């Protein structure tokens with residue numbers, strides 16, 4: 001059949017099973033948007049910023065496992081995607097981003113809205129292409145979808161000049177591709193799998209360290225079977241949350257800078273770590289030279305370059321987590337390790353959960369303000385099956401520590417890049433992808449302002465997202481560092497005096513917008529809550545409000561902290577639980 005380039009893009013979406021894309025138009029992509037105008041089977045979500053389109057496509061992918069797709073124009077449209085691409089790249093999210101480019105004859109001429117997109121996005125994508133030959137378009141599209149979703153997933157950019165979109169040729173979408181030098185690991189090396197299983201069985205103080213790879217690779221069910229069979233304690237990274245239920249008796253929680261006491265103590269004292277789909281990054285290991293000093297490390301990852309990058313690995317296994325763990329399951333034994341069990345229970349008892357630590361007890365909190373734990377616990381009670389997205393900062397760490405996750409793919413958070421402004425557009429993508437679920441966007445008052453224009457997208461698409469702003473009036477996580485390590489000099493972190501916000505329905509606060517009026521301006525519902533009764537009431541109302549987003553502006557204790565904390569560069573066992581009082 002004869003297809004223009006733009007028609008081939010739509011044909012590709014259909015053949016790849018894509019029914020939803022996120023995008024923003026502009027001159028060079030008008031031919032594609034025009035073709036989409038007639039393609040009633042493809043839902044085009046117009047975001048209000050290209051960065052948000054990428055974050056939305058990213059969370060669409062994270063919460064479903066499908067490949068997220070976005071479409072943006074050349075120049076500023078494309079450069080606006082860079083943070084979103086880097087976010088997805090760091091967290092191994094399958095994404096295809098189609099960027100329009102100026103016409104082939106204009107490339108290199110400083111044409112209007114020209115940018116070297118391949119050059120700019122190379123370091124923040126798994127792969128990228130520019131299609132300068134119409135004949136190669138369909139094959140390149142096929143390769144892009146294949147690369148994005150196989151092996152260790154990641155974002156792929158395809159930059160397409162406007163005249164390629166317009167050019168008709170006899171064409172068809174290929175059913176398969178082969179890419180030289182690109183292979184995707186499957187089953188692990190048999191000998192290594194056996195050695196790993198034997199080492200785990202023999203270990204006296206083993207730990208499973210579950211990473212994001214388990215969620216990305218859809219292997220949580222096999223992993224859970226292994227845990228159920230062996231009863232070996234589990235710790236997770238931030239990205240590994242959901243690989244096992246938060247409440248599972250073997251789960252000691254997240255480790256690292258804001259890890260749980262039991263988790264950090266256990267990994268520091270174990271004699272074997274079985275790391276699955278983890279990177280052992282610096283937020284997790286603390287001082288590398290003092291990380292898990294007695295442990296032999298078994299590391300399973302689909303990406304060979306992730307193995308032994310940061311820690312010495314005794315038994316590496318390159319392979320697909322699901323296949324390798326399925327092979328390991330029958331080889332692993334349930335071994336009684338009473339001393340290890342007792343020791344772990346003691347650590348758990350010493351700090352039954354991390355909830356006790358927010359730097360201040362409820363009574364100490366000025367004006368008896370809401371504490372983050374109670375806000376999250378109350379919300380969690382009413383929405384146990386929600387998909388949760390977070391921004392970055394204290395709100396993110398509180399969610400990771402306090403929310404009780406039961407399933408994989410129910411947390412979308414920017415782990416590797418730590419992108420403020422991710423959470424709310426991510427909630428938009430998650431809500432579009434999961435119309436039967438409630439999506440809670442846990443937000444910081446700072447981060448929310450980085451992409452709050454997406455209120456329009458949420459309202460327009462009637463997405464019942466609950467935006468739970470943990471409003472402390474600060475760039476809280478930076479303020480916490482300033483409090484602990486910079487003599488309480490709150491340089492450029494004070495956003496707003498939350499006292500002003502206590503006066504309900506009164507005039508303008510002194511910095512941040514009045515989030516209730518903001519909701520109103522967009523035609524959304526908004527509630528400001530100062531205590532637990534008001535919070536409960538707002539949550540109940542939100543539960544019944546399904547026709548659009550709701551902002552719940554929770555005025556929390558401004559100087560609540562995230563504890564435990566391992567100061568930067570310290571060992572995981574050097575946890576701090578309270579700020580020194582002056």
Ligand SMILES: Cc1ncc(C[n+]2csc(CCOP(=O)(O)OP(=O)(O)O)c2C)c(N)n1
Nearest residue numbers: 393394395420444445446447474475476477
């Ligand atoms: C785009 C971006 N800029 C800056 C930072 C550095 N940073 C990390 S946390 C944080 C504060 C976030 O404030 P807020 O959203 O209010 O969350 P809180 O910590 O108060 O919960 C900042 C500035 C970042 N992570 N991302």
Ligand SMILES: [Mg+2]
Nearest residue numbers: 444445474476
């Ligand atoms: Mg804040």
